Amino acid sequence: MTKIKFKIDEKSLFFGIYNDxxxxxxxxxxxxxxxxxxxxxxxxxVLSLCNKNLHLNKIPPMLLKKCTRNTTSQAKTKVDYIFVxxxxxxxxxxxxxxxxxxxxxxxxxxxxxxxxxxxxMVKNTHLGRKKLHYPQTLKYKTDGLNIDNHSVLEDIIKxxxxxxxxxxxxxxxxxxxxxxxxxxxxxxxxxxxxxxxKKQKGVGKKxxxxxxxxxxxxxxxxxxxxxxxSDYRSCSNSIDFDKINKSRIENGKLGEKIIxxxxxxxxxxxxxxxxxxxxxxxxxYDIEFYLDGVKKYVEVKSTSSVKKIFNMSCSEIKFMNSYxxxxxxxxxxxxxxxxxxxxxxSHDKIKKxxxxxxxxxxxx
Numbered sequence: 181m182t183k184i185k186f187k188i189d190e191k192s193l194f195f196g197i198y199n200d201x202x203x204x205x206x207x208x209x210x211x212x213x214x215x216x217x218x219x220x221x222x223x224x225x226v227l228s229l230c231n232k233n234l235h236l237n238k239i240p241p242m243l244l245k246k247c248t249r250n251t252t253s254q255a256k257t258k259v260d261y262i263f264v265x266x267x268x269x270x271x272x273x274x275x276x277x278x279x280x281x282x283x284x285x286x287x288x289x290x291x292x293x294x295x296x297x298x299x300x301m302v303k304n305t306h307l308g309r310k311k312l313h314y315p316q317t318l319k320y321k322t323d324g325l326n327i328d329n330h331s332v333l334e335d336i337i338k339x340x341x342x343x344x345x346x347x348x349x350x351x352x353x354x355x356x357x358x359x360x361x362x363x364x365x366x367x368x369x370x371x372x373x374x375x376x377x378k379k380q381k382g383v384g385k386k387x388x389x390x391x392x393x394x395x396x397x398x399x400x401x402x403x404x405x406x407x408x409x410s411d412y413r414s415c416s417n418s419i420d421f422d423k424i425n426k427s428r429i430e431n432g433k434l435g436e437k438i439i440x441x442x443x444x445x446x447x448x449x450x451x452x453x454x455x456x457x458x459x460x461x462x463x464x465y466d467i468e469f470y471l472d473g474v475k476k477y478v479e480v481k482s483t484s485s486v487k488k489i490f491n492m493s494c495s496e497i498k499f500m501n502s503y504x505x506x507x508x509x510x511x512x513x514x515x516x517x518x519x520x521x522x523x524x525x526s527h528d529k530i531k532k533x534x535x536x537x538x539x540x541x542x543x544x
Contacts, residue, residue, distance in 0.1 A: 184232070185351040185362070186225040187211075190459070193314060195333040196344030196369040197376055210311040213285065226312055230285070232354055235261040240323040247284050247313070255290040255304055263352075264327060265359035270336055271475045272360060277335040279328035281359060283314035283350075336361060337369060341502030343464070343495075344371045348454075364454070367462040368495045375462050427484065435482025435512040436466050438520060442510070443478065447471055464499035465507075477503055482512040488523065500527055 188211040214222045229235070239262050247259045262284040268275040287310045295302040320327040336345065343365040351360035366376045440455055453469040467478040479500070481490035490511055492500070500507050504527035513521045525533075 182354050187349040194346040196337050200372045209315045210313045213310040243320045255288045255293045257286045259286050261285045267358035269360040279331045281332045282327045366460045431482040436480045439480045439510045464495045479509045482515040484516045
């Protein structure tokens with residue numbers, strides 16, 4: 181095995197997302213490796229990196245000091261392995277970057293710590309706990325190293341077309357000693373943290389939000405004029421908009437499920453098929469997968485009508501134009517039928533379609 185691929189905490193490393201929680205977010209960027217007492221639940225794929233000669237053989241003292249700052253519990257820690265990668269990739273393609281990215285494994289070594297509630301020394305229940313750390317603030321440009329994690333994350337957003345993203349995992353290549361960032365795009369740069377993560381991130385005051393400008397999120401919106409024309413032409417003069425929206429959501433979920441299965445059956449060489457929009461509804465696409473080593477992005481549009489009509493948000497259009505070579509749009513018509521019809525659209529084919537602008541929307 182020449183490559184080691186592993187997942188990280190999906191809420192720990194992201195970029196281009198605006199934090200709209202009052203108390204901010206915890207700056208620690210890490211993934212537990214042996215949180216459970218059950219060894220079968222340990223992240224042994226990450227721990228195996230320690231035996232692959234990818235780490236620094238000699239750690240500079242100042243760099244070690246940066247990495248061994250006390251935890252929030254003030255427990256002492258040790259770092260034996262720091263990994264520095266000069267050869268970086270973004271979803272399998274070379275990343276245009278002048279800096280190195282580093283992560284390290286840190287272990288708690290204090291048997292006793294001071295309890296915040298009891299005010300006295302208590303047994304450290306996290307003794308021996310290891311975490312993989314990859315702080316955005318890690319920067320070290322001495323001793324022949326050029327580490328700047330934040331600059332690397334900035335370069336990713338420049339290369340991906342200016343979209344906010346999360347890092348779902350890493351892939352280390354043992355041959356060329358490269359680090360591949362496995363990412364998913366979640367929306368336009370500046371999207372709100374509370375919009376991206378369906379499951380709430382943090383506790384207490386972190387969940388108290390300021391007023392949110394929904395328009396700024398550019399979420400896929402319903403175009404009532406098209407829906408009335410396609411699915412509800414026979415309706416009475418009294419239009420049930422709740423019914424329209426509910427039907428749209430049901431059609432969308434059903435269409436995505438159909439296409440997910442369709443991709444699995446049609447592209448036999450497809451790997452790492454991921455239903456992005458389930459975890460991240462704000463993403464400008466619905467499904468991603470690799471075909472012969474190249475990442476493909478799939479948008480799904482569905483309707484219970486037989487008419488070939490679909491709408492696209494601004495972020496969806498921007499994404500399509502940025503990833504035109506690897507972009508696919510599937511239109512599922514008659515989606516609730518036992519045998520729905522599927523038609524594939526490329527970027528060029530979509531550009532040739534007739535466009536209609538039945539409404540104009542203003543935000544003040």
